[in-house]
Amino acid sequence: MPYRLNGQFILEGISGGFFYTLGGLGIILIDLSRDKNKSVLFRNFYMMLGIAITVLSYVVCQIFIRIKMPSYMR
Numbered sequence: 001m002p003y004r005l006n007g008q009f010i011l012e013g014i015s016g017g018f019f020y021t022l023g024g025l026g027i028i029l030i031d032l033s034r035d036k037n038k039s040v041l042f043r044n045f046y047m048m049l050g051i052a053i054t055v056l057s058y059v060v061c062q063i064f065i066r067i068k069m070p071s072y073m074r
Contacts, residue, residue: 016064023057026050 029050033043065072 012064012068016061019057019060019064023054023061026052026054026057029053 027050029046031050032038033046033050035043038046
């Protein structure tokens with residue numbers, strides 16, 4: 001978004017907030033996978049999906065931080 005500084009901040013804030021929320025959803029899915037009343041198939045599905053979503057969210061948030069602050073944590 002060239003020449004639209006406020007629009008860029010809004011877009012980055014919305015996308016960053018989305019991925020933080022997605023990471024929280026992944027942790028909730030991991031917690032749901034511990035329920036003994038569900039079948040093993042659903043528990044394994046929740047576990048794999050929760051881990052995948054959490055890792056994806058972490059990686060994307062790290063990419064956002066490296067784009068905004070290139071020399072951060074190096």
